[in-house]
Amino acid sequence: GPKETASGSSELIALSSDTSDGRQQVTVIDPRLRVMSVYHVEHASGKISLKSVRSIQADLLMDEFNTESPLPREIRAILKQR
Numbered sequence: 336g337p338k339e340t341a342s343g344s345s346e347l348i349a350l351s352s353d354t355s356d357g358r359q360q361v362t363v364i365d366p367r368l369r370v371m372s373v374y375h376v377e378h379a380s381g382k383i384s385l386k387s388v389r390s391i392q393a394d395l396l397m398d399e400f401n402t403e404s405p406l407p408r409e410i411r412a413i414l415k416q417r
Contacts, residue, residue, distance in 0.1 A: 347363055348366060349363050349364075350364075358378065359375070360373065360376075362374075369390060369391050369392040371388070371391055372385065373388075
């Protein structure tokens, strides 16, 4: 798989990986603001392109999304029966 490296401090987390088309993809996460952004960096020129930005605050509040059985609510129901 692609090589991935991570570095972080109390402020920002950065994840870097190589894409299949020869670019570097850098994902930056601000845990305090709960926002992530994705950049592509051209290896030859160093050109940086912002690909996407999104607040993940609402995402993190969801109980389940795009999951298969057992769903979190099904697991909780099983655990309550014990």
